[in-house]
Structures are given as structure tokens and as C-alpha cells.
Amino acid sequence: MNLVLWIIYAVISLTATVFLGLREFHMLQLNGYKTPEHSRWMKKNARRYILPAVLFVAQFALLIFSPYHRDGSYDSVMSPLNEKISLVIIILLMIMNLIIGLANKPGKKFKKPLVYTARVKRMLITFFILIALLFICGYFSADIFHDGLAGGTPSLLFKLTHNHHMGNLPYIFVGSALYLTPILVPLSNLINKPVEKAVQNWYINDAKRILSECPTLHKVGITGSYGKTSMKFYLDELLNSQYNTLKTPESFNTPMGVTITIRRDLKPTHEYFICEMGARRVHEIKELCGIADPHDGIITSVGPQHLETFGSIKNVVNTKFELADHVKAKGGKIYLNGDNELIRRKAPEYPNAVLYGLQEGNHYRATDISVSDRGTEFTVTAPDGETKRFSMKLLGEHNVQNVLGAIAYAHGTGISLDKLTLPVKRIAAVPHRLQLLDKGGNMTFIDDAYNSNPSGCRAALGVLGLFDACRILVTPGMVELGAKQEELNFEFGQEAAKACDHIVLVGKTQTVPIYNGIKDAGYDMDNVFVADSLNEALDHVRAYQTDKKKIVLLENDLPDNY
Template sequence: MTGSYGKTSVKYYLHTLLQEHFNVLITPESYNTPMGVVKTIRSSLKPTHELFICEMGARHVGDIKEICDIVHPDMGVITSIGPQHLETFFNMENIVSTKYELGDALPEGGMLFLNGDNEYVSGNADKYKTKTFYRVNSEGEGYHAENIKLTQTGTDFTVVAPSGEKENYHMKLVGAHNVINVVGAIAVANTLGVKLSDLIIPVRRILPVAHRLELLERGNVTIIDDAYNSNPVGSKAAVETLNMFDGVRILVTPGMVELGDKEEEYNYKFGTYAAANCDYVLLVGAKHTEPIKKGVLDSGFDENKCKVYDTLQEALAYAYTIKDEGHKFILLENDLTDNY
């Protein structure tokens, strides 16, 4: 599986859904380079394994093809295509063609699973005959989710299969982009012969991938740890998820990087999304966060609730002193690697 974002999450979710039905090996952590994949194969792949779930990452045109030449995939998943690593890809056309190197590598009849809500994925799928879409925001061919509800313990949703069969699920994860990642994993598992009803308990067992909208309780404060996310689509989804919680909603972020000449534009837009969904915006690093601050204030946000700090620790220290009534929800967003 590959994608600008979501591939690590879908890999782990799919492993959880399949491990009771197959002997499965996955590439560990973010081992998604040719060297990491070869290391996994040499050290861990056994004749008794029935499935190998391989995550494929890319920073240059041809990177996915190189891994496909090693793995020879029978099925593929493209979780998303977006402006990730624009500094090394130079343009979106190169990113699209690189992700679809996975589709080009599949044998005749090899199923390609595609995120139908992603315009770059769905808009470039026509030449692939054997494909299955999965969706959250729109109905269409393939698998889709409906009746999505955020609860105190996670998210409830219904999945509708291409056959029209439906099943209700509950997961411990939050966020619409987590729903679509789980729907993608359900689509693959169901295609491999696992009944939708047999996935109810495995879906409940899915755990958040560390630092990807992970809920951490800290007394009267809930930390929503999305520190590994650094893409525009995920960042927008994260603040929209924050807005779904009833309480004081606080964003802490240093902004997004590796977006090439679009970086300022995407960070400005992120500021407008933050203003629409947050009660406080705490920025880490003055220079890099200028476009975010401008987007926040241009949206009419209270400038007394948009502050800039030199370090994450200083931002968090202020967040904990906020006296507004209600439970505090602190979203840690974008490449925050410090300890907290």
C-alpha cells in the first residue's frame, strides 16, 4: 500500500482485521523504503506467511516502482494523493504518477483499492479495470461509510458493501479520515473473504497509531496527539475533529513543512480552518507560523486567543493555565516531536 498519507494507519488497521484469519507479516513501523522492505523480507518473511502487507513510501518518481520490483504485489491500496514532499516531487503530476506506479505493477486481475473521496486518486483511476473504491463523503460504487457519530469512546459508523450488505461498527478512533482508513481496511479484508459481521470485534480492537489523532487523558485535560501529521488534508480534518468535542478546544502547532512553494499558501489556509474550529490557537515558532497567524487573524479570530511561543513546552504551559469553563481538549498538530 502507498499514499501521501494514511498508508501506515491502514497497514496497522488491516493487520488487526486479518490476523485472526491469516498468518500475516507487515513491514514494521515506517519501514517503507526499498532498504526497509528488503530488511523485513530477509529477516522476517517465512514460508508459512499467507499475506505480506507492505507499506511503500516515496519522495521521488520511480520510488514505488522500485519497491514493487522487489515485492511483486498481487493487490494494492492507494490511501490518498496530496501535496506531500512537493520539495522533491516538484509538482502534483509527479506525485500522482508515482503513487499509481503501484497500480501499474499489479498483475492482470490484481485488485486495486482506491480512496474514492480523494480527487487525485479517483480522478486518475479510469485506466485500471480491476478496482474497488472506498468512501466516506460520497456514495458510489464500492464500499462506503454512513451514519458516522463521534462518541465519548470513539466513533460509530455503518459500512455498506458493493453487494448492498450493511454492518454497524464501533472503533476507538476519532476523525473522519480515520473512518475512511478503516473502511479501506474493511474493503480489503472483505474482498479476501472475511465476512463483514466477522469484522465487528476486530474493528473494536483497532488501536490508534501513535501520534495520529491519539487520545491521551491527562486529568481534566484531553490531549489529542496528531504530532506525526504534516499534510494539509489531515490537518484540516484534525481541527474539524477537535471542533466535534464539547469543551475548550485548543490547537498547538508549528505548522506544516515540506510543501515546496505552496507551503505558505497551505499554512495560511490551515490558519483559516483553525479559526473556524478552535477556541485558542497556540503557535510554536514565530517565523514559520506567520502564515498561520495571518490566516487566523484575517478570519476575525480574537487576537488575544492566538499566541506564539518559542517551544512546545511554553505553549502547553499556557494551555494548562487557561481558565475557561469546561474540559480542555488540546490538539497537538504537525511534526511536534518534543516530549510532553
């Protein structure tokens, strides 16, 4: 085969490699750069790797039909036939490589696109070094197997100016760069691991230094299987009425997210630092406590969240209470949702615990709750017996728990219940967490896209039931629930059947348990629509005909790696 054909093949393959590589890096980023988690994701999405795997094996047929022998000799009888067969195989591989490239070309809109962080850039450098090595091996493999052609090893100038016969091995090296990209991407991550660890440690130590230079700063950690982001926003609203506060933004609840917030945003004038702490594995809260060193803590909930990575509900409980252990050692207070059964069982181990909730026995208790589609009212009783009536714009009884926890902590800092009434009225819905979006006309959305746990889904259905309207649910269901995922989605379907007039499921495969739950509840299945994508689901909702106003609950929105 001549050099020109190999160059064309190499250009097409390299372009496809870049496109596929960027897509794989995107998925790796969404999986938190965690190799085990990314490996599980690859196993779940094995179908996307079937074509590269088949082509990787198929390309070795080029060795069978090589026009040259190992000694570089050319058989005048068989070589012309083998050369024609090789040409057909190469053209077919070229077409398939082009298809892979087009299937992964940039331009597709993602909810959360690939962010070219410094870490991603370093991994891209490593990745392209690996690709370059394969291309170099491919280029010079012609010399390895065909030494002596053109009167000895050909020079680079000779190769570029003559129709040099290269054999088939160069095509296999180039093709392998593309077909092995799904392996080379996580391999780049593993190769860079020592460097990344060193970089992270430098930033973390710098964040610790900054915190050490703020001796009067009071730090509060917030964790929980769900409700922690909402609690963070609510507490910030209340504390900000009297103190200068800083909170971790959005869902910045990882070690690097917390580190970035401290290094970028913390000022000497801040009096309170509200730190959200997320975890998907055992001891990750302990790691975050080692960075933020909170004086106090709040645990909003413990439940079956991220069971795939935690392994058991016991591991979830122990990890969340790593915050309580840290605070206990520092002599601070841990505020606990006393209505959560798993938390209540663990609470007696912490004499520094302050319980809040709707049930009897909590130090801070909310009673006389009045819920409507315009907001919620409730009465708070403090440990000293003082009571105060509060009203807020937030929808649903479940929101009372988190706001009550924020009231309890703020009251513990010295702000009176009376002074907290106005800040509570000002509390707005956290974006994508039961956020009411009135688009005008005949349709209103309840955006609960960032909720993906059984408790949150039940609460969202309860809020939907407040409205006298055509109640429509749009959902892809819940994920990362381990062995209980099918069971919990089945129950979600049963509950949705009781609360909704029309149900739209997003994703034909993953929503099967929800569909079965709806059917088991005796629901009219003519009112169930299964869409392939969120856009198709929303188009269906817009076209759906009803005499009433449509209230559309968007329950959970899976990230792009789903």
C-alpha cells in the same frame, strides 16, 4: 609560533570538528542521506553556517601576518610585530572554535537522535580520513614553507622536543577542517555512494531471495500521500483475525526499511505481508514494487505532500499509481479511495480497481455515520448489496475512509462482514495519529504529531470540535509543500480560528502564514501565543487558565532538522 600552541589549537579545533560533524551527520540522516535534499536544507538554514564561513575566510589573515617569508627567512624588524598579530588572531580563532564546539556538543535531547547505523559508521570513517588528511597537511606544512630551519628539515623527534617555529599555515589547515565540516560531511556521503549502493543491492537481493522462497505468501502494498500508516495498522488488525500476517513496523516505508523487515521478521508461516510504501520522489514506489512485488495494492490518498521533492501534483499522482501499474501487470486488485478527486479521475484506467468511500459510486460505501467523542459508528454496503453496521473507538469521520478500505480488502480475501465487526471494534488509534491521551485532571491531549498534510489537519480540527471543552491547538504548521506551503498554512490558520478557543504556534518564523490566516479570520489575537519551542508551548498550555477542561490538539511535530 611554537608547536605547543599549535597542539592546543589542534585539540580544540578537532573537538569542535567532531561535535559539529556529528550534528551535521544527524541532519544528513534526517534528510534521508539524500545530497540534493540536504543541500536544500543547508540553503534554508544558511544562518547556521555563517560563522564557519566567516572564520574560514578570516583565518587567511594569518598568511598576511606570517612572521616568515616564503624562503623561510625571519625579518628582525617586521617579524616580531607580525608574530604578535598572528598570536592575537590565533587566540581569537581558538575562542571562536571553542564556541562552535560548545554550541554543538552532544547532550541536547532530540526527538529522533542520530542512529549509528552501519552506513553512518562507514561515513564517519571517510569523514575522519578527510579530517586526518587536513591535519597531516597542517603538521607538515611547516616543513614545506620553512625547509632548512634548525639545520635542514627537522625530524619528528626534534619537533616534539624543541620550541620549533612553525609559521601560520598549519593553523589554516586545522581551522579549515572545522570550518569545512558542513561540506566534508555530505562529501563523505558522496564518496561512499558506490559502496552504499553495492551494500544496499546485496541486502535487497537477499530480501528478494527470501520472498521467492515463500511462494504462498500474499503481498499487499499500501501507499498514499497520507493515511498509509493508519491503513497498514487497521488492515493488519482485520487480516490477523483469520490469517498470520506481517506488516512493516512503524514508518518502515523505504527500500531499506522494507528490506530490513523481510530479512529480519518474515517467517515461512506468514500468509500475508502488508508493505507500507512511502515516496518523496518520482519512481520511488516503482523501486519498492521491485523489492516487495505486491499482488494487490491500496492507494489511500493523493494530495499536495512532499511537493518540494516531487515538483508537481502530477508527479505525485503518477508516482502513487506506480503501485496500481505493478498490480495491474500481475493481475491483482488495486483498492482506491474513491472519494479522493485525483484518484477518482485516474481510476477508469484500471479495470481491476475496487473503489471505497463515503460517496455514491464506490464499490464499498460507508453511510449513516455517527461521530462522538467516544467513537464512531457507520454502515458498510458491499458490492453484492450486503450491509453491516460497524462501531469503533477511533474518532472522526475521516477515519471511516481508512477503516472502510481495510474492510474492503479483508472482505475481498474471503472474510465476511459479520466476522469483521469484532476486529473493527478492537482497532486502536495509531500512535501519534489522533491518539487520545487522557492524562487525568483538567487536561486531555489529542496526539496528531505525525500528521502534516492539509487533509489531515482539517480532519484533526474536526475531531477537536467534537469535544465540549476548551479546545486548544498546538502546532508548528505544515512543511514540504513547495510553492503552496504559505497558501496552505494560511488556510490552516483560517480553519483553526473557527475551531479553537486558544491557539499556540510553535516557531516564530515558519508559523507566520498560520498567524496571518488566524488574524484574517477575525480571531481574537489575545488568544494566540507564539512559542519558540514545543516545551515552551506545553508550559504555556499547562499554565493557561480556563474554567473548562482543556482538550489539547498536538498537530504535527516537526523533526529535528526543522
